[in-house]
Amino acid sequence: MKKLLSVIVFSLLLTFSIVCRAENEERVYTLFDESGNRITSRMGQMYVGDEYISADNLLYEIISVNDETASAYARLIGNEPEDIFKVMSAKDNGKRLICMYSTHSDESYIPSDGDFSLEKNAGIYDVGEAFQKHLESLGFEVEYSKDTFLPHDAGAYRRSRSVAEDYAERMPAAIIDIHRDGISKDEYETTVDGEEMSKIRLFVGKSNQNAAENRAFAKKIKAIADDKYPGLVKDIFIGKGNYNQDLYPRAILLEFGTHEIDKSLVIDSTEYMAKVMSAAVGSPAEQRAQPETSEEKKASVSGIAILIGIAVVGVIVFAVASTGSFRGAGQRIKKTAGEITGGLFKGNRDGKSK
Known part of the structure; x- marks a missing residue:
C-alpha cells in the first residue's frame, strides 16, 4: 500500500x-x-x-x-570573440541542398492571420515558403517539410525529430527550423536598406555535442548579416535544450518576427536572410576556388617567419651548449651549414664568404 x-x-x-x-x-x-x-x-x-x-x-x-x-x-x-570556427562542410554532390521544417506548426501572425495560433494554414508556412523561394532563386535546392507536429507543447521537438533525422542523413548545407517569437513587435521592427521589415533572432541549443559548431554557425550568419544588412539579425539566444541541433553541426533555429508584427514585413526579411544564408553556407567547390585573402597570406607568412625564428634560436642555443662558447658555436654552425649546402656558406681561407 x-x-x-x-x-x-x-x-x-x-x-x-x-x-x-x-x-x-x-x-x-x-x-x-x-x-x-x-x-x-x-x-x-x-x-x-x-x-x-x-x-x-x-x-x-x-x-x-x-x-x-x-x-x-x-x-x-x-x-563575444569574433573568430569564426570551422563548421562542417556541406556534401559536394553538385547541388546545394537546404532542408527546412517548422516544429511549432501553429505559429501565426495576428495582424495578417487573425490569430497567433492556427492548426490549419498557419502563417509560419507562408514565411517558410517565401524563404524557400528566395533560396531557390539563388541556386539552392530546398526541401521544406509541410508536416505538422501539433500540439504546440514540450513534445513538439520530439515529434519533429524524425524529420530532422532524415534531413541530417542527406548531409545538406544547412537544416533550418522556422519559427516566430511571441514578444512585443517593437523589438522586431527594423529598417534594412531603407525598407521596413522584421528582424530575425537566431536560437542555439547548448545541450548537445554539436553546441560549439551550432554556435559558430549562428555567429557566422550574424557576422555576415551585420556586414551586409545591418539591423536584420536581432541577436543570438543560446538556451538550455538541444532543439534537435544535436543531429547536425549546421542546424539552426530562426525566429522570423513575432506574433504581433505584420506577416508582410516578415516575408520581406526572407529575401535578405536568403542572401545571408547563401553567403554563410556556399558550397565546398566554391570555397575551394576562393583565392587566399590578404589576411590569410599575411598570417601564413607570419607563421612561417615565427617557425624559422624559433628554429634559428634553437640551433644557436644547442651550438653554444655543446661548444661552451659563442665563438665555438659560430664555427660549428658555419661548418654544419657548409656540409648541408655543399659548401655554399663555407668560409674561404681569407675569412671571406664565397
Missing part, C-alpha cells in the same frame, strides 16, 4: 512539474543586467547558464531566474 501511495505521489509531482514547465514555456521572460537595466525578452523560459549575444556582440550569461515574475538576470561576460 505504501509503495502504491509513493508511486501515486511521485506521478502527481512529475505531472505538476511538467505542467508548470509547459506554462513557463508559454510566458514572456525579460532579461536584465546586474544593474537592473533591461536587455531583451523572449517567449519561453530562461534558465541559469543560458547565454545571450546582443546585437552589438556583447555576451551575457544568465545567473539567476525568477519564474514567479518571469524575469532573469545576466552577468556581462564581455565581447
